[in-house]
Amino acid sequence: MLPANRRPITISTSDGLKLIGEVATPIGERKATILCFHPLPTHGGMMDSHILKKAAYRLPAMAGLEIIRFNTRGTTSEAGTSEGEFGGGDSERFDVEAAIEYAVTVAGATNLWVLGWSFGTDLALRHARDSRVKGLILLSPPLRTTQQSDLDFWAADGRPIIALIPEHDDYLKPAEAALAFASVPHITLINVDDAKHLWVGEPSVYRVLSEITKLLSPQSLPLPTEVN
Numbered sequence: 001m002l003p004a005n006r007r008p009i010t011i012s013t014s015d016g017l018k019l020i021g022e023v024a025t026p027i028g029e030r031k032a033t034i035l036c037f038h039p040l041p042t043h044g045g046m047m048d049s050h051i052l053k054k055a056a057y058r059l060p061a062m063a064g065l066e067i068i069r070f071n072t073r074g075t076t077s078e079a080g081t082s083e084g085e086f087g088g089g090d091s092e093r094f095d096v097e098a099a100i101e102y103a104v105t106v107a108g109a110t111n112l113w114v115l116g117w118s119f120g121t122d123l124a125l126r127h128a129r130d131s132r133v134k135g136l137i138l139l140s141p142p143l144r145t146t147q148q149s150d151l152d153f154w155a156a157d158g159r160p161i162i163a164l165i166p167e168h169d170d171y172l173k174p175a176e177a178a179l180a181f182a183s184v185p186h187i188t189l190i191n192v193d194d195a196k197h198l199w200v201g202e203p204s205v206y207r208v209l210s211e212i213t214k215l216l217s218p219q220s221l222p223l224p225t226e227v228n
Contacts, residue, residue: 021070
């Protein structure tokens, strides 16, 4: 864990729930804020899922990026359990909207990006349409609950979307992803050799964090591999 200003947060949804989370803010200049949506909670996904946790541990210091993580409704991590029950990605719309509102009005984000991983990519594509979001970063999108109408929205909207597609993904491999996202002409699909859906292993973690940094803080590359 590298230095950052870290604080626990509570996000209040419009349907009356309290969601727990954490903000990790750079000690120096904040180049962008990344709001993270975690993988499927019924399969162990939470705000501490390893890519999101490592992003929060490293990127504030390494790249000047603020990381906001939280547990969607009914999800548990070491920080605690968010109120409510898992809604299959439907009632989580209120969580997404509340988290964006928090990022802008409380955290003061002016360059806000959404990072979704697996289940979190469906939340991003379906519900993160707020005009204050600058763009989407998708890790291992399964397109499990995303509809063609959602893709049509983003195709017409034109905001940047970056999707990292693992070579050995369990749900959507690179060739399949190219077809699935064909209706979104401006999306950037980044195929990652040897990677899997869960991005296990330090080479995969380093690649993901480097691609995020390349997009939002390119002057910070290459990311260090050791801490002095």
